[in-house]
Amino acid sequence: MPGIVAAIGQGDAPPTFISSGRISDDADARPAGPDSLWRIYSMTKPVTAMAAMMLVEEGRLELDQPISDFIPAFGNMRVLEAPDHSLASRPAKQAITVRHLLTHTSGLSYQFLGPKTLRQEYDRLGLLGGRADAAGRERQPSTLEGFADRVATLPLLAEPGTQWNYSVGIDILGRVIEVASGMPFDRFVQMRILDPLGMKSTYWTIPASAAGRLATNYAWVEGRRVPVDPGASSDWLRPNGVTYGGSGLVSSARDYDRFLQMLAGHGCVDGVRLLDRETVTLALSNLLPPGVQRIGEGTPDTTAAEGFGAGGWVYLTDVPQGVRAGTYGWFGAAGTIAFIDPETNVRVTVMVNYFPATKWPVHSDIVRTIYANSNQISGQHQIK
Structure with a gap:
């Protein structure tokens, strides 16, 4: 992949950013970093879901x-x-x-x-x-x-x-x-979530001042990586007409970590409260109707995530050498991933942009790498 950025945090501590590569294959492309912009597609869904909550x-x-x-x-x-x-x-x-x-x-x-x-x-x-x-x-x-x-x-x-x-x-x-x-959907999200959290690099339409930070989106065609939405001429630089709550946002690793930190903080981060603790607990619980026992088509490698909360999967059991029961998160069509583990208070955001999202096992790789740092991770153990 041309570039990748991960934001990994625990508890109230600021995230650690890990990045490699550039935002495109172009010779003069900027290095990928915490404030690079990525199409997060369906990782918009948890944001919309929390607006509803x-x-x-x-x-x-x-x-x-x-x-x-x-x-x-x-x-x-x-x-x-x-x-x-x-x-x-x-x-x-x-x-x-x-x-x-x-x-x-x-x-x-x-x-x-x-x-x-x-x-x-x-x-x-x-x-x-x-x-x-x-x-x-x-x-x-x-x-x-x-x-x-x-x-x-x-x-x-x-x-x-x-x-x-x-x-x-x-x-x-x-x-x-x-x-x-009683207000437009995008305005509600902006006023009630993005602005209070200081998510200044999350957009429905990217302003000209931020266009240079947008990664190019790629697809594999006959084994070759081909640009399908170059950052310099991206469709996200123009208004779409409709702001879709299921796939419409572009964001950065820094911004999305901020959103996850709010959820991990039971609705509050740095003294800014968006949701009551009880509401977040409900949103991150298994909300599936009685009798619906498993999620399926449309998910990444999350076969143990048999529950579903407000806009994202919820693991109902521990995964051997992997995430713990209660972990909530979702992913994007171009490979982005985000989840929080309430037991260890760990949160993870991974930003990439390519189709198909399953080209590389990023989700399973990062989970295995993070949890391998401790034989028995708990809320009292620190991930190094």
């Missing part, structure tokens, strides 16, 4: 509240009868709730996952739930409200609350946040 804490949302209270178009959903064969559907027996959106158990899907029949419909309606090329952008809804209303016209992959299916649910949650808070 703020509204839960304030009583403006409830976990088991139907989202049709905020988006009426979701009031009469239908469920596919034979997902692998046709779009024939029946009325849903349960309403989609806030909990379902937070945990990917809503029955919604993604344009690149699930059965072909449903994928084609998501594609036909321009429901990518993220940035697209020029042609794709013309087909996408121009507002988050329009996106949510259009998604609501499609049948569900499964009955709400019965299966884990990676989906645009966190994007829909952004619209719920808009309605519940």
Whole structure:
């Protein structure tokens, strides 16, 4: 990979930054470092989820509240009868709730996952739930409200609350946040999370003043590393029109560590409190509906992470020579990784940008390396 940055911290201590390489293969590219910018894609999801948990804490949302209270178009959903064969559907027996959106158990899907029949419909309606090329952008809804209303016209992959299916649910949650808070979703995130935490290098659209810090995104084509979104001309330098809560942010290792430190600090960091301790404990617990016992397609090498919290996996058991039960985190499509281990109070952010994210076993490698520094890590042991 051209460059990589890791931010690793424990307790209240500032993070240690470890970096190597540059932000692109260009001869004059800057060294990768704590303030380099990376497309974090689905690592946006935990940020959106915590924004929703703020509204839960304030009583403006409830976990088991139907989202049709905020988006009426979701009031009469239908469920596919034979997902692998046709779009024939029946009325849903349960309403989609806030909990379902937070945990990917809503029955919604993604344009690149699930059965072909449903994928084609998501594609036909321009429901990518993220940035697209020029042609794709013309087909996408121009507002988050329009996106949510259009998604609501499609049948569900499964009955709400019965299966884990990676989906645009966190994007829909952004619209719920808009309605519940009475302000645009991106403004709510900026005012309630990014600004209070001092996350000054986290953007929906990168300003010209920061453009030189953006890494190039790569893909492997026939064994060669090929730039697919050069930093100097990146699509993130232009407004997308819709700020998607499932994949829209660019951030730095320093900034995302700040977000993790807030979670590790039970909602508070350096005297700035964003969430009550009880709310963070709830958000980082297993929120899956009864009967849903395992997460699946769309995850990295996290086979032991059988639980799911607010926007991220939760390990329910210890992994031999690896993370501890209670570890919460998520990853991004271009290889970024972030997690916190409440038992050891360790937090980890890794920034890279390449497709596919599974090209290298970064997650398992870094977990093995960190935990190998102590035979029995506990809250009283320091990781060196």
